[in-house]
Amino acid sequence: MGIFSYNSKHKIIVGVFVMAYAAYHFSGKRKEQVFYENGKPLQTGNFKEGKNHGFWVWYYPNGSKKMEGSFNNGSREGVWRTFNENGNKMTESNYKNDKLNGKYIVFDENGNIVQEMNYINDVKY
Secondary structure, eight states: OOSOOOOTHHHHHHHHHHHHHHHHHHHTOOOSOOBOTTSOBSEEEEEETTEEEEEEEEEOTTSOEEEEEEEETTEEEEEEEEEOTTSOEEEEEEEETTEEEEEEEEEOTTSOEEEEEEEETTEEO
């Protein structure tokens, strides 16, 4: 073995940290709203017992809508949509009990459907 040895444990530690951080921020355990440095909101929505609840909207730094959808006590419910920075709809999906259920549609820049898939409990069929 030379002076330098390769140890991949750091990748596992970083991966676990990143997943935990993402899960924490997606689950809505926060009680405050978050803003970009320019003062525009990163997201808007309400909390119930520390969890995202009701209709939520996420934004790009320029203020245009990035994503929208509803939560029921931290679980995604109903129709969810994503948008590009120009405000064009990119995807539309349906959730029940925090799982994809129903159509998942992908749109092109002109609003035309380019792909349509169906899901039951997060499983594509």
